[in-house]
Amino acid sequence: MKTSYLKRYIRFRTNLEGRYFIWSIIIELISRFPISLKEAIDLINQNWRLIELTNHDEMAYHESPEFWAKDFYWGHNSIWWKKGGNRIQMGLEPLKPERKNKFDNYYVCTINTGEIINNYSVLLSYSNVKALKLIGLIDKDKGLIYSFSAKNYNEALMKHYRKSGWGTYREEG
Structure with missing residues (x-):
């Protein structure tokens, strides 16, 4: 078995x-x-350089990967969970942009x-x-389980939740 990809790059225990x-984040x-x-x-190394993820009771697990992704990208002090008119009323700066809506194919696949x-x-x-196939994290000949089209990641998650029988996806924030 090859060395864990993350073990080579994560700078904390x-x-x-x-x-x-x-990986989820x-x-x-x-x-x-x-x-x-x-x-x-x-971003993960920068934000978590002083913690260890070696215990299932670690505080990091009290939030979802979606929460941490938004917190790392926008910064906790940005109050990213406030949107639209609430941001304006509070005098908050606009958030850095998310990935633009673009109709794309989304794949449920496996990472090596x-x-x-x-x-x-x-x-x-x-x-x-x-991109992940290029660096060998997804096999070129296998690993794609199923696919569908969506205008953005949130819409893709909604479709994936429905197909998987997990109920309705609700975005955090």
Whole structure:
């Protein structure tokens, strides 16, 4: 088995559970925002350089990967959970843009994490699938489970939740 991809790049202590949680945050970051895998990992290292994800009681687990992705990208002090008119009323600066709406194909696929449980299923846009295939995190000949078209990641999540029987997806914030 190859070395865990994240073990090479994460600059704080983690266990297997912590690395899977980090993968979930990375997928949220690269899917919601116009950033690369490297930039996503850099944001996580910058924000969590003083913690350890080695215990399932760690405070980081009290929030979702979606929460952490938004908090890392926009910054906690941005009060990112306030939207539209609420931001204006509070005198808050506009938020950095999310990834633009663009009709795209989204794939449920597996990432080769290099961990004990190697195949980790995720939802990614076609461009992210291509990028992860280039660095060997998704097998070129397999790994795509199913796909559908959507105008953005949130719409893709809604479709994925329905197909998986998980109920209705609701965005945080």
